[in-house]
Amino acid sequence: ANAFVGYLNSVSYAGTNQWRLPAIIDTGAVGCSFSNNGNDCGYNVDTSTGEMARLYYDELGGQAINDKLGNYQPDVAGIPDTAFFDNEVYDIYWSSLPSAFPSGAWIFATDDGVQMDGYSKSAHSYVWAVTSALAVPVPEADSVAMLMAGLGLLGLMARRKQSV
Template sequence: MYFKPTLLASALLFASLNVHAELTSYNPNGVELVYSSISDVTWTKDANLLASLISSQGHSTIVDAIIAVTPTITNTPNVNSPLGIYTLSAADFSENGRTSWWGALGFVNYLNSVSYGGSDQWRLPTVATSSDEFPELFFQELGGTAWRPIPNTATFDNEQSYTYWSGAEYSSVPSVFAWVFGNHNGFQGYGLKEDQRYAWVVTSGLVAAVPEADIYAMLLVGLGLLGAVMRRRHAK
């Protein structure tokens, strides 16, 4: 397993300020989510959602569903995918929620395919600079400090004191590495795509509540009646 850490330039500044911006918990569509006011993104409340889904539905069920949605991942050609097309398999996913970088991207696509929580715009967070989403959450909104694990608060569940994937390849060696963030120490760095780490997803902005089916029906009936009235007035 490989992880090359580099300290965020402003990590110590964030630590000294100990800023606690508001994180807003909400449940728009039967799923617990948390809105970040600084990054303007919504996180899943469950910081190890993949493991929770595997635990409730079974490893094979979830992994097969992920692979069915995204059988291959396109990335910079490398030893695992010489043509730049990586084929997902069950080996990319562990029971505890850790997954390869390719598996994390497949997991995101699966969540979008089922509109998890009412959004089909889920993605892995950005981590490469101090103004990116993961360090903003860790330092500014949760008040974390460098060299210490992510604060354990009631805002989130199942935070793992380990590294999490971002969606970006490491630009210096994109064929081998992708950016990661260390929830165990507040460091950003890069790791081998084939290594297994955690995946915590975000979606931009707030997730809107999806109207219930009966509300849709009432709306359609109302529009139909309005149309009939307008046609009758026009006929007169």
């Protein structure tokens, strides 16, 4: 995850070299005091403790797989499908906060809305890089292909018009 963010910064992706992993703040005793309501670790966390938690719960309206009383909610399906993001997955995303355990790190899981400590650094997980800088939109490959096709068609039409 850190290598990926380093790469984004090295190439100034989207015009900025200020990419980083999302922040999580460990507000209690060092490590995870797991709960289902309002803590820095668990389900339905205090969203001021993590950028991914704030995005998931406050901005996208996501729900945890356990309600605030700890009851399992079988109909919760992870991060809501929105038009704002492409290619998000229902899985685990790394944060910038190292774990109290040397081999672990804090994560946020979009498949069930959990924020927690101690996830193994050797596990394969996802990266959602963030920046506070104003990023320049990078066109999608499909958009660039359509633009090139349109320009090519205009060129052919102009050339045909000249030869008539």
